[in-house]
Amino acid sequence: MKLKKITYSNFRNLDTMTFEPHDQITLLSGENAQGKTNMLEAIHICCTGRSHRTSRDKELIKFGSPxxxxxxxxxxxxxxxRIEIKLSSTNKKAVRINNSPARRLGQLMGHMNAVMFSPxxxxxxxxxxxxxxxxVDIALSQMSSTYFYxxxxxxxxxxxxxxxxxxxAVTKNVDTLDIWDAQLAKYGAYLSVRRAKFVKSLDTKCSKIHSELTGNKEKLEVKYQASFQTDNEEELEEKLVAHFKKHRDNDIKRTTTTAGPHRDDIIxxxxxxxxxxxxxxGQQRTCALSMKLAEVDIMKKITGEYPLLLLDDVFSELDNSRRTWLLNYIGNVQTFITCVDIDKKLLHDRNDVDIRIIENGKLHKS
Ligand SMILES: Nc1ncnc2c1ncn2[C@@H]1O[C@H](COP(=O)(O)OP(=O)(O)OP(=O)(O)O)[C@@H](O)[C@H]1O
Ligand SMILES: [Mg+2]
Structure with a gap:
């Protein structure tokens, strides 16, 4: 997919503006605190309904604006x-999709997908x-609103x-616990099976990307760690019901659900x-980048569309050969890269890059 046009009004420090990005790479360059990340953040909000930096909408609104x-x-x-999002300091955010109001945030999923890599x-x-x-949940939600729900x-x-x-702890009445165990097992099995499958494809993709990115020096492996390893949803649901029962006494003692898919991990x-x-x-950062780039490929495979790629400050910890590798790797994915300094040598003779300068919330052509 390609972002054709985005209008910002009273979003953080950004001037009210309409930006029509390049189909391939847009380099947003500027000094610190000028609004580079803010530009990516707004794109990300259109995709997922949420900021990657804050859960408080109020912080996203320009100081002094309602x-x-x-x-x-x-x-x-x-x-x-078309996605329109109105953020208000007093009301819930209002979302319109293709000119009609959306009742639920879940409806947003799939209209605009992005993978973001940030510090x-x-x-x-x-x-x-x-x-x-x-x-994993954000990636899967973008690809399927059923997953999100x-x-x-x-x-x-x-x-x-x-x-x-x-x-x-007060009433000693455990009668209705079975109902919640059944609900948790049902939805937990659904989530777990899909997460494990996603992480498996992530592993295949990102190990290849990571070895290229590190000049074959590092082999990255990613695994989904759960209480049960099975890709059979019904079987897992039964196992989870038994699992919740097994941990029940401990859960009652600790007054919280101590086991289940909400405790799973990715190793x-x-x-x-x-x-x-x-x-x-540096190694950890490169691993995170490999995972994000792998996510791009998986989204393309599953949805048939490349997501937008938002790379915030990705160059700062990559050496020049890795930077060049990255720019070449991106290929046809519409990408937005923020950076403080532009390395002119790196961009020499590239016609797939549009350089923009951002200064105090204003965007200029370089
Ligand atoms: N709600 C807001 N209203 C007005 N300005 C804001 C608001 N929220 C943040 N800002 C300001 O926006 C400015 C730019 O923030 P942003 O994170 O986009 O910077 P940046 O260009 O990415 O900088 P860096 O290179 O340091 O990452 C900051 O100075 C910040 O104080
Ligand atoms: Mg920034």
Whole structure:
């Protein structure tokens, strides 16, 4: 897919503007704190309904303004898709898809897809399992709104079960736990099977990308770690029901659901060594980048469309040969790269790159 046009109004520090990007690579260059990441953030919000930096809409609205507005038009094989998002400091965000109001955020999925790589993605490797699950969940949600809805249902059932566990500490009445166990097992099995399958294809793709990116020095392996390894959803559902039962006493004691797909993880190793614990910062960053680039390929395979690729500050930790590799690898994927300095040598003779300068929220041609 290609982003044809995006209008920003009162979004963070950005001037109200309409930007019609290049079909291939747009390089957004500028000094620190000028609005480069803000431009990518707004594109990402059109794709997923959420910012990658904050869950508070208010922060996205220009200081002193009551609301902000993003209006994006992209082209897919099946035609034009228009996404309009109004962010308000007092109301819920209002979303319009192809000129009609959307009742649920889930309706947004699939109209505009993006893969974003940002400095925060180092945490994808470094921090706890929740960010890694989130990475997989966002990817799968963009590819399937059913996945998104089932994820919401799982989260809701988990909340309800946890509230009930707290109540049981007082009432000692465990009657309705079975209902929530059944719900969790049903949606949990759905999520787990799809996550495991996604991570398996991720593993194949990213090990190839990573070895190219590191000049064959590193072999990256990615594995989905769950309580049960099965790709049979019904069988897993039964196993999960038994699993919740088995942990019930402990759950009641701890007043929370201690086991289940919300505790699963993605394990990453480089040359057989756990990169989370032992990887250098550069190694961890490169692993995150390989995973994101692999995600691009998987999305293309599943949806038939390349997503947009948003690379925030990706050059800062790559040497020149890796930068060149990356620019060549991107190929036909419409990509937005932010950077502080442009290496003119790197871009010499490339006609697939449009360089824009961003200064104090204003965009200029270079
Ligand atoms: N709600 C807001 N209203 C106005 N300005 C904001 C708002 N939120 C953030 N900003 C400002 O936007 C500016 C640009 O932020 P952005 O993160 O896009 O910078 P950047 O160009 O990516 O810089 P860096 O190179 O350091 O990553 C910052 O100075 C920040 O203070
Ligand atoms: Mg930035």
């Amino acid at each position: 609301s902000a507005f993003i209006d994006a038009t992209c082209m897919q094989n099946d035609g034009t898709h 925060e993605d180092l945490q994808l490797i470094k921090s706890g399992p929740s960010l890694r699950r989130r990475f 089932n994820l919401q249902r799982y989260i809701k059932a988990l909340d309800q079960r946890n509230s009930l566990l707290k109540a049981i 990453m190793s480089v040359n057989g060594i756990d990169v989370r614990a032992f990887g250098s910062q």
